[in-house]
Amino acid sequence: MKVLLSSAELFGYAKAGGLADIVYGLAKSLKGLGVDVSIVVPLYGFAKDKILGEVIDLDENLKVVREKLYGLDVFFVKHSLFDRDSIYSENGKDYDDNHLRFGLLSEAVAKIAQSFSFDIVHLNDWHTALAAYYLKQTGFDGRIAFTIHNLAYQGVFEVEPEILKIDRKYFSHEYAEFYGKLNFLKVGIAFSDRVVFVSSAYLDEVLSGEFEFGLSGFIRNHSEKIIAILNGIDYDEFNPQKDRLIYKGFSKDNLRGKYFNKQKLLSELGLKSNMPLFAFIGRFTEQKGVDFLYESLNEILKLDLNFVVLGDSSVNYKEMFESIKSDRFVALYGYNEQVARRLYAASDFIVVPSVFEPCGLVQLIAFRYGSIPVVHSVGGLKQTVHPIDSNTCGVGFVYENQTKEELLDSLEEAIRLYKDKGRLSKIRKFNMGCDFGVIRTAKEYMSLYEELLGR
Template sequence: MRVLVVASEAYPLVKTGGLADVAGALPAALCRLGVDARILLPAYPGVLAKVADPGVAHGLGDILGVGPSRLIEARMPDSGVPVWLLDCPTLFDRPGGPYQRPDGSEHPDNGLRFALLSRVAALLGSGEALANWSADIVHASDWQTGLVPAYLKLAGRQVPRTVFTIHNLHFAGLFGPDFVASAGLPPHAFSIDGVEFNGLVSTLKAGLFYADRLTTVSPTYAWEVTTPEGGRGLDGLLSGRARAGEFSGILNGVDYALWDPAKDPDIAAAYGPDTVAEGKARCKAALQREMGLDERPDAPVLGLVSRFSDQKGIDLVAGAAARLIEAGAQLAVLGSGDWALEQQFLQLSRRYAGSIAMQTAYDEALSHRIQAASDFFLVPSRFEPCGLTQLYALRYGALPIVRRTGGLADTVRDMSDEGTGTGFLFDSPSVEGLLSAFYRALALYARPDALHYARQRAMAQDFGWHRAAEAYVDLYEQTLRG
């Protein structure tokens, strides 16, 4: 089976969020199962700089009237999975990140940039781009590559088949009606039975409507988005596809080669389930020194690594901060995003110096050290399609404190049952809801033996990519059978 995974980011070449982790790790796991999985990724300047030995470049010509482009053969630095880098200097050779300019504003031509990526994925998958390779399945994700299934279906192609994954329904990829012509779509595609959504083009809806199969990244989120409360206007389409057996939830996995406290080079002391207490104590002391927290071995450390947004419930942590500190806890925070939330946390870190420490510049190694040092890890999201940080926290014995939603509900078992619990869940998206879970965690922290066993249970959870990859292979096979 030949599978092309097309994405706007893939770790370790480029990352802004969880999509990159999935796009980098899933193909590697598929390859381990014998699948010929390959990746298509834009050739951003930072990506080209990380590729050691780029191979043959295949000219593609000027596909959407944006200038010449080409496909550069390369391999992922960590896994060796084959990757094609789409090099189109007019669209991708520019400062800033994948989606934003250096000043934080969006690239004004994002629609066209990712339409080209999607068009090339369709050409590559169908065998029109290269003579020596085509795909059985093209696997696209989110608004950036939602046009892949549209290009293939509107051209009348039955092969390759397409799978489209929703990582976050919040981002709809909205563009004006004139985008239909710019993207090279036929005029009739701009309809309710097509890419039209509330009078605009939605590249996310394009993927949801035209793909052969849909997935999202947890079973609970798959149900939530079929409801009016969670579907953001697309619940009718999604519930119809679910009733037809064409929409399901598959939990993301964790790359335990990267996230394993027993062999993590970025943390102060390696540890396993039997040495978690000693290892965490050393990691806690090192992080307290690094981030300027008071060196208090008895203080429960709460970790928070997140994008700062309303979705993530960061305001709940800010609202609870004073009472968390009054209870003796410390907060180690790594995150950025919403300016007002950033400023609120910076003020809190000054007001409670020694008890709250914050860094806004993302640092992958520091995120590992926070997981290793934390006694508890906060994920208070209002909605969370899957979440990865709580999965990392489980493996590092940092018991998650999470809201009962999406993938958080699917991956964390509440400590109300001390024989099986792995964390603390709360229902109300409120400061009081978060504090109720925290106070339960604090009570466990006062019982060292019970805490130790809870950490061991958490660390024993297996959310490795092998399980997710097997589920995707089953889905691909079903899709090929029609």
């Protein structure tokens, strides 16, 4: 079975969020299960001098560079449209030609799939969604799976369909049209053989009309081909016992290293060492609950705790967090994988106050590193984090409503747990022994591929 995974991001190469992690982890796991898997990503300007493999002409205007990356077979799409220093945007503003850039990526995916006789093309998010249309129009005899990692990002542009080589007859509400604009995600849903959401809880929310961003009716019309497969994390990469990015390794059988990581990070950040450490790790966006978190911080910092936030360098959020004056609060800007790992390893609790969350990887990584999640009960968070006194694998503090009062109640409950060292250690070890690995995810995708191919 030959599988072609396509994405705008790939861990270890180009990352803006969890998409990079899951694509890399899935590809690696599929390969370990014996699948002949390749990946397609753009060749971005920030990496063009490092990718030096075989150059292949797809046509007179489109080339790919084929190279091994971390043991995986990767096609890097080479074109001036990708010759940028960022993936999607610059100075907080999306590139004006993203429709052309990711339309081109989709076209390249289709050509690679045809040229190298792939059985399955697995698309991820709107950036590669148009490939489903291009493949179907050119008589591709394989099958197409399309995973939606976040329905909020649909790739909606005010452009004529012909610019993207889409027949105007498909510019209708049954296919590509969305309030007079062209919607990449709708095209992916319409022309793929199977559409995958990344948690069943999130899919239920969408089908009920919650967090559906104008597409619940369209999605219900395609319900016969829609399923859910829960994302997972790469347990080889996210392994606190062997992680070279943290100060000292540790395991559920020996947590001394976790305490060392905490004291070391607190010292570097100038925070007091006799309090529980809470952290937020993620993109600074409204969806991730950052606005809500900021509005709650003054009340949060009245509690006996340290709080660290790590995210991107968004100017607006940087100004917001810099207005918080406390010797128990630190904001770190510009996402850095090493800093993130050290924060996971050091933290007692990871706060995930997302407004909505398709799956979420932060809470899964937190489990792995012995940090207990405090989460809003939505989507994948609701599916993977169970009440603190539950016997179901993966426990934390779960609040139902996005209110300051409920968040503060959960934080206060977490602080009480922190003071009960024996119970705290027991819960850490319980979570660290849970299996939210991407191998389970890969096995479910393998079953899906085999079903699509009639095997």
